[in-house]
Amino acid sequence: MSLPQNSKRIVVLGAPRVGKTSILRRYLRDGFVEEYNPTSEDFLRKLFRIRGETYQIDILDASRERDFPAKRRLSILTGDIFLLVFSLDDRSSFQEVCALRTEILAVPLLVCANKVDLQESEREISKAEVLQAFGDDCAYFETSAKDSTNLEKVFETLAKRGGLPTETGPSQHRKVSLRADCLTDNKPNGCSAL
Numbered sequence: 001m002s003l004p005q006n007s008k009r010i011v012v013l014g015a016p017r018v019g020k021t022s023i024l025r026r027y028l029r030d031g032f033v034e035e036y037n038p039t040s041e042d043f044l045r046k047l048f049r050i051r052g053e054t055y056q057i058d059i060l061d062a063s064r065e066r067d068f069p070a071k072r073r074l075s076i077l078t079g080d081i082f083l084l085v086f087s088l089d090d091r092s093s094f095q096e097v098c099a100l101r102t103e104i105l106a107v108p109l110l111v112c113a114n115k116v117d118l119q120e121s122e123r124e125i126s127k128a129e130v131l132q133a134f135g136d137d138c139a140y141f142e143t144s145a146k147d148s149t150n151l152e153k154v155f156e157t158l159a160k161r162g163g164l165p166t167e168t169g170p171s172q173h174r175k176v177s178l179r180a181d182c183l184t185d186n187k188p189n190g191c192s193a194l
């Protein structure tokens, strides 16, 4: 197989238990799991063939980087697109994202406030507070990996800001695999998740 012409690295950062892996499972259409399994496998690669071009998306679910500043800096330096995740019921996870925000400059960056499905009474951070911290023009989404709230918008924005075709979004994966005629390279509009 020829080398992809377009390769992007998405780096997902945030405190433990905020839902990073759950969001990625939605991206990869792997469903939702209620119980917590600390991430061990933290590097994912996905290849797409869209309109005759190959796209490689590498995703770093950077949980083990957290406690190693040098490693974290390296993943920040090599990332093309960042997804910073905190949980709305955990103020310290919000503070962690605020600190990370200062380390990441001048690259596409999205902030996810996850677990918006929880009761209002469990919420520790208001939207106003987030916008005050990150600015009104920040790509900010209140999401739920549990019931998929706003994730499609997150993945669409991720693709747009990262210079990727929107066909790389999860809603397109199913269409892609159902369309057998897409799977050949010589169709002008052919697209496939490889």
Ligand SMILES: Nc1nc2c(ncn2[C@@H]2O[C@H](COP(=O)(O)OP(=O)(O)O)[C@@H](O)[C@H]2O)c(=O)[nH]1
Pocket (backbone or CB within 6 Å): 014, 015, 016, 017, 018, 019, 020, 021, 022, 023, 033, 034, 035, 036, 037, 038, 039, 063, 114, 115, 116, 117, 118, 143, 144, 145, 146, 147
């Ligand atoms: N209620 C709720 N729970 C979630 C959500 N996302 C993740 N969880 C739960 O939070 C825990 C940690 O999720 P995980 O994705 O492993 O977090 P990570 O450590 O950041 O990768 C798991 O028990 C998940 O089931 C969500 O949107 N809503």
Ligand SMILES: [Mg+2]
Pocket (backbone or CB within 6 Å): 020, 021, 022, 037, 038, 039, 061, 063
């Ligand atoms: Mg994880």
